[in-house]
Amino acid sequence: LAAHKFYGPWGIGAVYARRGTALAPLIHGAGHERGLRSGTPNVSAIVGLGEAARLANARVSAEAAKLAALRDRLWLKLEQAGGVVRHGHPDECLPNTLNVGFEGVFGADIVAAAADVQCSTGSACHSGSRELSGVLAAMGVSPATGLGALRLSLCRTTTESEIDESAAILLRAVLTLREEARPKAAGGMTA
Secondary structure, eight states, rough: GGGGGGGGGTBBOOOOOTTOOOOSSSSSOOOHHHHOOOOOOOOHHHHHHHHHHHHHHHHHHHHHHHHHHHHHHHHHHHGGGGSSEOSSSSSSSSSTTEEEEEEEOOHHHHHHHEESOOOOOOSTTTTTTTSSOOOHHTOOOOOOOTTTTEEOOOTTTOOHHHHHHHHHHHHHHHEEEEEHHBBGGGEEEEE
């Protein structure tokens, strides 16, 4: 578990392993944590991770409901673009994450055109790629919408007005990119 994923400090994490699971150290040395790590433990970060986990557990139900409502609000607004699909199950998914695909545009181009919105084309290790994500391909997503995929994540401080503003910026970007991609007839007129 990476603590920053649930509002804890950066640079600290925890490993949950079933009893009896064989683990090997990544860094050898003094042999802390039953020989699995080396170096001086960052006690303040460890305490921060524990407190962040406690708070996340205490707030999970209320925050999940709020985030799911905001995610669904965002989806309803993005649907207005037409030629857009929601990747994944509408209910059996994370409450804070929405993955959508727009036909006729590349996700990386949307990210660039909507610079005021913090979004990505997928996970950090594949962001900006112009190839269909292996995960989306495994889900049966077509290249027509998969190449126009955007991953949108919300957090506990996200507001309805931020959702509305972000959706408007994304819609303008998609519609502008689609217009620019339309073939031009002789004389510069759009076909």
